[in-house]
Amino acid sequence: MTAPHHVSGVHSVIGVDAGTASLREADHLAHRLRERLGLPTGTVVCTHLIRTDDRRGTAVSLALPDAGAAEAAWQRLADLADPGLGAALGERAYGSEHAARTAAPVAAEHADRRGGRAVLYPGADRLTGTVTVAEVLATAIDRIVVVGAPAVDGQGPDPATPVVTRDHVRPEWRDGLLTLALVPAVGGTLAPFEVPNPTPCCVDHA
Numbered sequence: 001m002t003a004p005h006h007v008s009g010v011h012s013v014i015g016v017d018a019g020t021a022s023l024r025e026a027d028h029l030a031h032r033l034r035e036r037l038g039l040p041t042g043t044v045v046c047t048h049l050i051r052t053d054d055r056r057g058t059a060v061s062l063a064l065p066d067a068g069a070a071e072a073a074w075q076r077l078a079d080l081a082d083p084g085l086g087a088a089l090g091e092r093a094y095g096s097e098h099a100a101r102t103a104a105p106v107a108a109e110h111a112d113r114r115g116g117r118a119v120l121y122p123g124a125d126r127l128t129g130t131v132t133v134a135e136v137l138a139t140a141i142d143r144i145v146v147v148g149a150p151a152v153d154g155q156g157p158d159p160a161t162p163v164v165t166r167d168h169v170r171p172e173w174r175d176g177l178l179t180l181a182l183v184p185a186v187g188g189t190l191a192p193f194e195v196p197n198p199t200p201c202c203v204d205h206a
Contacts, residue, residue: 012070014077015088015107017059017099023047023117024197026058030119033062037076039120040069044140046116046173048106055102060119061110113176121178127169133190134159136169142177146184147193157182162189168196 016033020026026047034045042065050057064070074089086099088107093100110116118124123139133144133156144156164185169192171180181193 011067011090012064013089013107013111014062014064014070014074015059015103015105015110016062016077016085017050017055017087017096017102017106018082018085019057019099020059021057023049023058026060027119030060033060033077034120036080037062037073039073040065042122043069043120044110044118044122044178045120046110046118048109048116050102050106052102054098059102059106061106061116063110110173113173113178116173118171118173118178121171124169127165128167130162130164130189132159133157133161133163136163136180140178141169141171141180143174143179144182145179146182146190149184157190164189164191166191166196168192168194170194 016029018029020029030045030047033039034043039045039062044063046061046063048059048061050059062070062073064073070089074087074092074094077087078094082095084096084099086096086101086103087094088100088104093104118140121140123141126139127136136144137159146157163182169180171178173179182190183193185191
């Protein structure tokens, strides 16, 4: 499904590079930015791996519900006055010139829904403990794929199948759809392909 809260367009997506190295650090950054910027409901925050000649690490992108919300978040971001942080919104840049150059393609990737691993998204807070496939698809997640089990007739897993979330559900943008990869687990259940390491990031932001 394609949910109405999905956003597109470079003018509503902010890229941020704060020098984080690992995905776990980027997850923490996503939560800190939500708290410090007061990100509104409907915001999708993704992490991105950076592999360039002069940067190896991670960055994040913030897809706001509309251009007005993005402008407000941009102003609050500038107010943080963090010298190690760089950001990009459309043709605009803020902070460290090098970091802002890294942040720009990250924002574009998310705006085009070509890539990005979602940490914060509508409904993510409901994906704890064990839920069903139907409950997963009632969030911003558009599609579920089961690794090693091709869909039959284009259909995914049974909506009633239990999903053991481990409190760590990180879908990714694939072909314009927010897609969650699952693997078979004990007792006919499914579980996210990505395992929390060493514990779910959200434990530290409860």
